Amino acid sequence: MDIIFKDVNYTYQPNTPFSHHALKTINLEIQSGSFIAIVGHTGSGKSTLLQHLNGLLKPTSGQISLGNTELPGATSKQLKDLRQQVGLVFQNPEHQLFEETVKKDLLFGPKNFGFNVKDVEKELNDVMEQVGLDHTVLERSPFELSGGQMRRVAIAGMLLVKPQVLVLDEPTAGLDPSGQKEMLQMFKALHEMKQHTIILVTHSMEDALNYAEQVVVMNQGQIECVNKPEDLMHNQERLRRIGLDIPEPIESIRYMKERLGLEWQEKEYTEEAISRTLIEYIKAGATS
């Protein structure tokens, strides 16, 4: 399902003293099956944009098409279908667990969308494996699990509803480094194997650089720029100005150029390329 934002504006509490213009003339196309990252400072409008993706918020003006559904204007039947097709994982999704056992919690969503419970139960083991959970946790209370496990349960619950689009709001916040890596690898695998569209909202420019095909940078309710990860390099000053973190490899290359006067000839801005460049430069310098 392609997602197209056309001149979308959103104002919280319009016509009141608290009115806040959170999205300003957003134009954006997200193609079916792509992996995009949305980055921006706190308050840049990322979360507001995200809540439009399954109709939790409707544009104050402008139009959004999500496959065959138009916002505003969708019928409540269309909205229900949309919410099945677009899975939203909020920050700290573990706060949304509530059932007595993991299994009951996992079945809650599919039941609500009218899935046949018997069929869903057959898929439980597969989904548990996809998110890296042991099936023995099924009969346990979700509240006995660690933070990372709870988050996996919440994500498994979303996958069982079979969405085409996965919208993830800071899915790795608060996890330890290996947990963060595993979580992102999991979404990457889902993207590659099942052609899910992935929309990842993150503070981490590094994650955006490593995983996304397109990076959407937001600032003060507007889209500042849409870049391929490798082009972010040329937008450093702009990113710095709007208070975004420069990914460490990019900052490092800048310092290498400045301090050592070397020229950057690699295509990619990776750790391997940095090590390679330093080694070659020093070996050449040491012999000359």
Added chain:
Amino acid sequence: MLIEFNQVSFRYKPHTTNVIDNFNLTINRGEWIALVGHNGSGKSTVAKLINGLLMPNDGIVTVDGTQVSQESIYEIRKHVGMIFQNPENQFVGTTVIDDVAFGLENLGVPRDEMIGRIDESLKQVDMALYKWHEPIKLSGGQKQRVAIAGVLAMRPDVIVFDEATSMLDPTGKKELIQMIRSLHEKHHLTVITITHDLNEAAYADRVVALSEGEVWFQGAPRRLFQYGEKLQEVGLEPTFVTRVYSELQKHSIEIKQEPLHFKELVDELWTSYLKT
């Protein structure tokens, strides 16, 4: 010596394995200790044992010579301040000044002295201009600074930061680390930071790495970084500079000590190899 763990074990339920097992640690006055480890390694348990939020099953924890016990916790908590992960969960006042005053009111500090202490602690965290603001309207980093002011006003000997930066955006994170550094340097505050970010641990005087409830490593951050990829065995991620430097070492490129930051690596490379 300010804090001492002597043969401490702790388990959350009877007949389960110990989260902390025969744990020994000494923290000196004025030191900055970083406690690092993967989720579930026991690092937050250690923090909670310091101020009596948890009590050991075996062994003794002492703070400034007093054993942590049900009888002493109120006294202990005057010495040990804590800052938690989520700033949203620690506010009680409707204005910043009310919030900072809360702890002092509980202690029964006289009004004149209270006003002085509030102003001083807000100044220390650079939030004096926000006295009359509503805490909920502040950014994540500002909220954490107000929470720190509330703790500073109590004049503690030590502040424990339990993953205090992990929910902040990159700018908020940097500001908070800067703040902790200045409190440590200018006011000689004893600091314990609990984190799984080794970039953050690099600023500490000493790092204690926990794994499965036991001390896996203890020493200067540079020495920890020397473990390189082995850090992953205990769920820690080597930092960017450590990964690049291990690659250089494979090609026999060495500098005089393990670098903590990328700039340091590049500067040292220049001095060792390229300066003519």
